[in-house]
């Protein structure tokens with residue numbers, strides 16, 4: 001329906017961090033399906049988990065439960081509570097995408113009896129009407145207005161602006177721990193702890209959209225648990241997840257702690273596919289492999305390697321992000337040209353903004369691919385004619 005413009009190329013298959021197009025050309029996949037392919041392409045344990053679950057029990061309705069769904073809910077709750085001293089009860093609603101996870105969360109916030117949401121400039125929360133109402137970019141919003149709700153946008157990373165906007169009518173403060181679509185923007189380390197304090201002082205919920213940053217992407221299970229990103233513990237009331245959670249099988253989750261998990265009554269929300277046993281089994285395989293293969297530390301190391309390789313060229317003026325959510329700022333706005341030159345050289349990247357490149361490769365990216373990128377990068381910048 002002409003929503004994405006013409007596709008860059010038609011891909012035929014993938015293995016590990018590499019993909020091949022229909023003409024047999026090979027690429028290092030440094031975008032990972034936009035932070036989705038956490039284990040790369042065709043990881044044997046993901047393939048086995050999906051295959052076995054589909055052979056055992058593929059779909060049930062939400063009149064019933066399944067073991068993978070229950071286990072996944074418990075695992076996510078335990079990861080969210082890791083390092084938190086006080087007991088926190090966690091509840092989960094499973095969806096099929098990030099936007100749906102945010103829709104569920106938005107409806108949940110309405111059950112507080114308040115309707116105002118304070119979100120941030122540069123935010124991206126998805127394309128359905130509710131998620132779009134929370135997304136700040138005018139070009140995405142304006143063709144579809146009026147959008148639901150009272151949503152106030154404040155500058156990202158600015159606790160004082162947040163404090164000025166949050167009041168007794170505010171149902172929730174909604175923040176991405178690192179803004180992904182905006183071009184990998186990292187807030188000050190006291191921002192999330194301040195956001196929590198500001199929200200709770202007004203009786204509002206703290207809702208973190210970890211759809212892009214969650215499940216190991218930044219080198220921690222959740223970005224809001226990463227010591228490089230926060231200077232004090234944060235226990236959000238709502239966390240939304242999707243992208244990397246099931247390594248490419250569509251899944252999303254709306255997690256809620258404290259009282260927020262109890263705001264829905266039976267009949268308030270629903271989904272036919274959400275909590276599907278195959279998707280849940282895929283997500284469990286992703287969590288297992290991240291743990292067994294030590295991919296949190298690996299993502300941290302490979303992210304450092306990619307940033308150092310990129311920054312070795314003076315045409316990169318700044319590197320951003322944590323773990324394998326990598327942002328590179330170019331000396332001039334030639335990100336589109338760089339992405340195109342990179343593809344010609346056999347590397348898939350993304351232009352997040354006119355001057356910023358984003359990388360979100362598989363968490364198990366091998367050393368050889370980091371080295372290949374390091375070797376090719378100066379030539380890619382030459383071919384894109386980025387000024388020295």
Ligand SMILES: *Cc1c(COP(=O)(O)O)cnc(C)c1O
Nearest residue numbers: 097098099124125126180211212
């Ligand atoms: C991708 C993304 C979404 C939307 O997820 P979809 O699965 O595309 O609906 C929402 N929030 C953030 C932070 C994202 O990166």
